[in-house]
Amino acid sequence: MNQTLAASTEIRGRSLWQDAWQRLLRNKAALTAVVVLAIISLLVVAAPWLSPYEFDEIDWDLISTAPSLENGHIFGTDSVGRDLFVRTLYGGRMSLMVGIIATLVSLIIGIAWGATAGYIGGRVDNIMMRIVDILYAMPFMFFVILLMVFFGRNIYLIFIAIGAINWLDMARIVRGQTLTLKNKEFVEAATACGVSTPRIILRHIVPNLLGIVVVYVTLTIPQVILVESFLSFLGLGVQEPNTSWGALVNEGAQDMESAPWALLFPAGFLAATLFCFNFIGDGLRDALDPKDR
Amino acid sequence: MTKLLRVDDLKVHFRIPGEGLLRPRHKTLRAVDGISFDLDAGETLGIVGESGCGKSTLARGILGLVPVTSGSIWLAGEELAHLSARALRKRRQHMQIVFQDPLASLDPRMTVSEIIAEPLQVFEPSLDKKERKHKVQGIMERVGLLPNQINRYPHEFSGGQCQRIGIARALVLKPKLLICDEPVSALDVSIQAQIINLLMDIQEDMQLSMLFIAHDLSVVKQISHRVMVMYLGKMVEATTRDELYRDPRHPYTRALIDAIPIPDPTIERNKKFEPLQGDLPSPLDPPSGCSFRTRCPMAADSCAAEAPTQREISEGHWVSCHFA
Amino acid sequence: MPWIPKTADMPLLEVNNLRTSFHTNDGEVYAVNDLSFSVEKGETLGVVGESGSGKSQLVLSIINLLASNGQLQGSIRFQGQELVGMKPKEINRIRGNRIGMIFQDPMTCLNGYLTVARQMTEVLMHHQGLDYASAKKCSIEMLDAVHIPDAKNRIDRYPHEFSGGMRQRVMIAMALLCQPDLLIADEPSTALDVTVQAQIIQLMNELQQEFGMSIIMITHDLGVIAGISDNVMVMYGGRICEQAPVFELFDNPRHPYTLGLLQSVPRLDTAGSAKLHSIPGNPPNLLRLPPGCAFVDRCQKGIPVCDQKQPRLREISPEHRVACHLEELP
Numbered sequence: 001m002n003q004t005l006a007a008s009t010e011i012r013g014r015s016l017w018q019d020a021w022q023r024l025l026r027n028k029a030a031l032t033a034v035v036v037l038a039i040i041s042l043l044v045v046a047a048p049w050l051s052p053y054e055f056d057e058i059d060w061d062l063i064s065t066a067p068s069l070e071n072g073h074i075f076g077t078d079s080v081g082r083d084l085f086v087r088t089l090y091g092g093r094m095s096l097m098v099g100i101i102a103t104l105v106s107l108i109i110g111i112a113w114g115a116t117a118g119y120i121g122g123r124v125d126n127i128m129m130r131i132v133d134i135l136y137a138m139p140f141m142f143f144v145i146l147l148m149v150f151f152g153r154n155i156y157l158i159f160i161a162i163g164a165i166n167w168l169d170m171a172r173i174v175r176g177q178t179l180t181l182k183n184k185e186f187v188e189a190a191t192a193c194g195v196s197t198p199r200i201i202l203r204h205i206v207p208n209l210l211g212i213v214v215v216y217v218t219l220t221i222p223q224v225i226l227v228e229s230f231l232s233f234l235g236l237g238v239q240e241p242n243t244s245w246g247a248l249v250n251e252g253a254q255d256m257e258s259a260p261w262a263l264l265f266p267a268g269f270l271a272a273t274l275f276c277f278n279f280i281g282d283g284l285r286d287a288l289d290p291k292d293r
Numbered sequence: 294m295t296k297l298l299r300v301d302d303l304k305v306h307f308r309i310p311g312e313g314l315l316r317p318r319h320k321t322l323r324a325v326d327g328i329s330f331d332l333d334a335g336e337t338l339g340i341v342g343e344s345g346c347g348k349s350t351l352a353r354g355i356l357g358l359v360p361v362t363s364g365s366i367w368l369a370g371e372e373l374a375h376l377s378a379r380a381l382r383k384r385r386q387h388m389q390i391v392f393q394d395p396l397a398s399l400d401p402r403m404t405v406s407e408i409i410a411e412p413l414q415v416f417e418p419s420l421d422k423k424e425r426k427h428k429v430q431g432i433m434e435r436v437g438l439l440p441n442q443i444n445r446y447p448h449e450f451s452g453g454q455c456q457r458i459g460i461a462r463a464l465v466l467k468p469k470l471l472i473c474d475e476p477v478s479a480l481d482v483s484i485q486a487q488i489i490n491l492l493m494d495i496q497e498d499m500q501l502s503m504l505f506i507a508h509d510l511s512v513v514k515q516i517s518h519r520v521m522v523m524y525l526g527k528m529v530e531a532t533t534r535d536e537l538y539r540d541p542r543h544p545y546t547r548a549l550i551d552a553i554p555i556p557d558p559t560i561e562r563n564k565k566f567e568p569l570q571g572d573l574p575s576p577l578d579p580p581s582g583c584s585f586r587t588r589c590p591m592a593a594d595s596c597a598a599e600a601p602t603q604r605e606i607s608e609g610h611w612v613s614c615h616f617a
Numbered sequence: 618m619p620w621i622p623k624t625a626d627m628p629l630l631e632v633n634n635l636r637t638s639f640h641t642n643d644g645e646v647y648a649v650n651d652l653s654f655s656v657e658k659g660e661t662l663g664v665v666g667e668s669g670s671g672k673s674q675l676v677l678s679i680i681n682l683l684a685s686n687g688q689l690q691g692s693i694r695f696q697g698q699e700l701v702g703m704k705p706k707e708i709n710r711i712r713g714n715r716i717g718m719i720f721q722d723p724m725t726c727l728n729g730y731l732t733v734a735r736q737m738t739e740v741l742m743h744h745q746g747l748d749y750a751s752a753k754k755c756s757i758e759m760l761d762a763v764h765i766p767d768a769k770n771r772i773d774r775y776p777h778e779f780s781g782g783m784r785q786r787v788m789i790a791m792a793l794l795c796q797p798d799l800l801i802a803d804e805p806s807t808a809l810d811v812t813v814q815a816q817i818i819q820l821m822n823e824l825q826q827e828f829g830m831s832i833i834m835i836t837h838d839l840g841v842i843a844g845i846s847d848n849v850m851v852m853y854g855g856r857i858c859e860q861a862p863v864f865e866l867f868d869n870p871r872h873p874y875t876l877g878l879l880q881s882v883p884r885l886d887t888a889g890s891a892k893l894h895s896i897p898g899n900p901p902n903l904l905r906l907p908p909g910c911a912f913v914d915r916c917q918k919g920i921p922v923c924d925q926k927q928p929r930l931r932e933i934s935p936e937h938r939v940a941c942h943l944e945e946l947p
Contacts, residue, residue, distance in 0.1 A: 013445030486881035486895035554840025568815035
């Protein structure tokens, strides 16, 4: 009787991801961070509809005014009379975009490179990892400044430059993980079942890497945002009238005594976002590592 | 009777990077050093030895999971040791393996059906989804798993059930040869018996040939037709099961049999025996002559000078000892 | 070894209604449930059980080394002293000194970065206030006692320079340094090869005769139990299902689980090829223990009451206790 009853209803399993998700939901700090980050992302995406002003619209009558509800500039205006609220959100767009796209670039290259090197091993591994070492040895800032000098300031260059550097870390982490995974019995079992090498990498290695990778990604995104902010702060980042949090902080810092709001709002958003990513990263690490339960 | 598997003078050596920065001297680890045996269709050969004796490497060598240094492996009349990786992959459907650690041998991110269906996807890609699922559920039932568990993940099962999943994966292609690498040593006693019974059943049903690797002579006694005892990569004794337990000729085999505690206080406490002293010597630096001489109660000078050869002391009973 | 009869004296270790629970995300887990037993001086108690039987948590409870989410209830009296609720400082004075411990994997208990000498002398200097020279002398004597060849020189080596069997000997030597009254061994031979296991068991028997300590031997190997224990306690689902002197237990097992366990061991001394008796089903999940007997869904002799009521641990003959409803039947 049990048998027939059982056969009719298939029991749904709970995957490790679902388990991890459950654990993440129980983590208050991480959950708060997710919510805050979601709100910031929503604001950033919905920026054009939230404010009557354009991000590059100059109001000559209101230069460097303090935040006020009456004139609608709730975050105040900057030194050329643009609405700071819209600019902060637009800046956030740029910052988050740089963060996410550059991280994605580094993710894809890093996983492919690291997993291949780690799984195949031997001479291939040696050559691939020495290339990584050589790229590591290049001074990053020098590399970016050179790019800027040769090709002019261009936002896509920033993506490429940051992504090109960040995948090195990812490749190393992924390779290390792959080396341990490669010796696991389930990979041996797959080999014994006749599964081909590319398929083993795709079906067994990569999915089992994702835990580590996801954690690393949440820690890379804020790092990339910071790098972009730093570049903007140096004047190498995005170009006017486009902006990013880093660029806004830079502008705000120049006259922070007379107009502190121009520094505080973008800096606050930047800091909050970084905080959130770090909390989520921490939470994910705990959630994905069931041993620490 | 046709021989399904014939292994002839198989050697698996690993090169271990030596110490020293300027002139590192490579050492050779002779994990499997000249093993020969054959296996009939439907027969079970038990391979016994302590950890580090090379029994797992032997299994992996036969399956081509580690590169073979020399020797030959014939499976159903076909030489495997010198096939290309590609050609070897095609033969894998005829030989499968069940691992020691049930949970570690299953990909934690895959469902049971994905795990069991994996070999099907490789060797029978023409099957559609429904047929595949049908096959998976069929084999699950055969190994004693409820077919409705098909979408669960390995971590939701106990050790014994995980081992059943591993067996199902190995059997789904209906292989001719099944290699079991200590399939029960990580399991609880009451579960061990279940798995051993299951393997015995299946073997009879499917007329499988089995290599059953264990460190425990009592488990091997239960399941094997013939038994081979290994020590430091070499065969020390091989014969039929009954003969081995009735009349063990090699001192190491005798020591192994004596060392197993018997679950009966009256027998166990009146057992008079001297356990083997010392530990397994390093396989990197095996003793000269007979590799067992450092622990052997019968060792004489001739044992250090000359390695014993394998002799057939009676029909099908092979021993390599100077005194047998 | 002679069976040591109970004396009127206070037992060395007396555990009463011990309950160990863990607070987990999936709810409260009772790893040890309402456990009572005692160990006499010089006695060897064998504890048998499968994974999830709570046998390892029992050990950790006795020496108060539970994970941070664990909770102890009941009473553990060691030489008349109550260990439950004792201050960490006081329990440290007992642990390692009056109670020695051996674990399954010596490598996790030995510090790989310190020499054996350093780790052994530390114990003696801490617990017995010896100076380094005499502590080292003591340690060498103890290594000799566990038959480590060339102990004098080997003591200055690091743990990884020893083989598995030798490491376990070092662990035993360390556990015995302060000549404890109770030695707790948690699967000391499981990770070892059979020939080495035989050496270790023989050594423990020999040492017990020499030092006269009591031993709690936790294992899943009934053969080991048969060779070493005076008294055997079979655990299932965090409870005792049967306890008896070793000969009585093997000759007259009363609990269906004990019987099943005994029958499912492949034995060298009996015939091969016939099917093994096996206990169907899987070890219980401590998270979802049934309201009645934990063994009920694997038991072939179950009666209706097994599903509803926890069986009582009943003394059916002197020193033979069984928790099974079948024993209650007229």
